[in-house]
Amino acid sequence: MNAAVTTSPVVGPPLWLLLELTYRCPLQCVFCYNPIDFAKVEDELTTEEWIRVLREARALGSVQLGLSGGEPLMRDDVEAIADEAHRLGYYTNLITSGVGLTRERLSELKRVGLDHIQLSFQDSTKEMNDFLSHTRTFELKKRCAEWIKEHGYPMVVNCVIHRLNIDHLDTIIDMAVRMGADYLELANTQYYSWAHLNREHLLPSREQLQKAEQTMQTWRERMKGKMKIFFVVPDYYEQRPKKCVNGWGTTLATIAPDGMAMPCHTARMLPGLSFPNVRARSMKEIWFDSDAFNRFRGQGWMKEPCASCEEREKDFGGCRCQAYLLAHDAAAADPVCSKSPHHRVVVSAVERAQQTRVPEAPLVFRRPENSRSYS
Numbered sequence: 001m002n003a004a005v006t007t008s009p010v011v012g013p014p015l016w017l018l019l020e021l022t023y024r025c026p027l028q029c030v031f032c033y034n035p036i037d038f039a040k041v042e043d044e045l046t047t048e049e050w051i052r053v054l055r056e057a058r059a060l061g062s063v064q065l066g067l068s069g070g071e072p073l074m075r076d077d078v079e080a081i082a083d084e085a086h087r088l089g090y091y092t093n094l095i096t097s098g099v100g101l102t103r104e105r106l107s108e109l110k111r112v113g114l115d116h117i118q119l120s121f122q123d124s125t126k127e128m129n130d131f132l133s134h135t136r137t138f139e140l141k142k143r144c145a146e147w148i149k150e151h152g153y154p155m156v157v158n159c160v161i162h163r164l165n166i167d168h169l170d171t172i173i174d175m176a177v178r179m180g181a182d183y184l185e186l187a188n189t190q191y192y193s194w195a196h197l198n199r200e201h202l203l204p205s206r207e208q209l210q211k212a213e214q215t216m217q218t219w220r221e222r223m224k225g226k227m228k229i230f231f232v233v234p235d236y237y238e239q240r241p242k243k244c245v246n247g248w249g250t251t252l253a254t255i256a257p258d259g260m261a262m263p264c265h266t267a268r269m270l271p272g273l274s275f276p277n278v279r280a281r282s283m284k285e286i287w288f289d290s291d292a293f294n295r296f297r298g299q300g301w302m303k304e305p306c307a308s309c310e311e312r313e314k315d316f317g318g319c320r321c322q323a324y325l326l327a328h329d330a331a332a333a334d335p336v337c338s339k340s341p342h343h344r345v346v347v348s349a350v351e352r353a354q355q356t357r358v359p360e361a362p363l364v365f366r367r368p369e370n371s372r373s374y375s
């Protein structure tokens with residue numbers, strides 16, 4: 001019999017710090033993970049405030065820094081923030097669509113010690129890339145890839161995979177090879193925020209997924225030792241949930257543009273949680289003492305079937321945001337888990353994805369007017 005767990009978890013440092021510098025973004029991706037109501041957030045931390053967060057988190061033990069958004073390059077202080085991050089000893093990764101990047105900015109980012117750039121593409125053709133992002137950015141991204149290589153960075157390409165582009169996987173990988181990519185991340189869409197709104201359009205069929213995995217394996221063999229390919233499977237097709245954010249409040253602290261601190265980047269929507277703001281509280285208080293960061297730490301909060309499940313240490317009951325979106329209870333087992341009483345919701349979404357039909361509701365692009373009308 002499994003004993004109920006009541007001991008408080010040991011809290012380590014927030015090793016990963018993710019700064020979402022802005023929600024502004026010229027792209028309008030249909031799978032964007034920014035909150036649906038991002039348009040409400042107009043206030044952004046100043047450069048000095050971001051730098052204070054960097055210092056406080058570093059003192060707590062943060063080592064990996066992600067600079068993301070929106071499009072982080074919409075701000076003209078990314079260089080100053082990366083400069084201070086490097087000085088403090090972070091390993092710094094810029095996550096960008098390329099919009100806002102110039103040769104000059106890249107040289108400056110290199111000079112101040114930015115370690116890593118991840119460039120996103122939406123597909124392998126101009127038509128699909130530009131359709132999915134609702135912008136004419138394909139040619140620009142290709143130029144950015146050349147500049148990134150020119151500046152001696154490893155070429156890291158990311159492409160979010162879903163029903164509308166998964167059949168192009170062969171040409172997407174081929175494009176990355178031609179660009180001289182060192183790493184290619186093919187991340188199947190996870191269904192939060194805009195991707196959740198557009199799920200009926202985006203969830204691939206089982207057949208599409210199997211074909212994609214075969215294609216990816218063939219390329220993996222071919223590119224062994226030359227390019228690393230990461231393929232993240234959509235968790236709707238799994239029987240057990242993912243250990244989301246490595247466990248709530250264990251590793252990741254995300255700071256939203258307005259200073260709201262969260263254990264994951266989509267947690268803002270969870271009801272009944274009041275997220276602390278870095279303007280009012282120190283990173284130390286936020287990380288160790290805030291209710292929001294403590295709420296789903298460890299196992300004491302778990303209900304059945306998680307509370308007595310022998311796999312609870314492996315996945316911590318899955319993702320809190322997915323539990324809320326699919327079971328309307330952030331403390332429930334993630335419905336991806338076949339033991340969840342709500343698993344049927346996932347099964348029926350997967351069943352619908354096997355049909356060849358065009359969903360009735362139109363695709364919703366991530367644009368401010370849609371953000372205002374859907375929130």
Ligand code: FES
Nearest residue numbers: 244264319320321
């Ligand atoms: Fe928020 Fe998984 S995305 S806990």
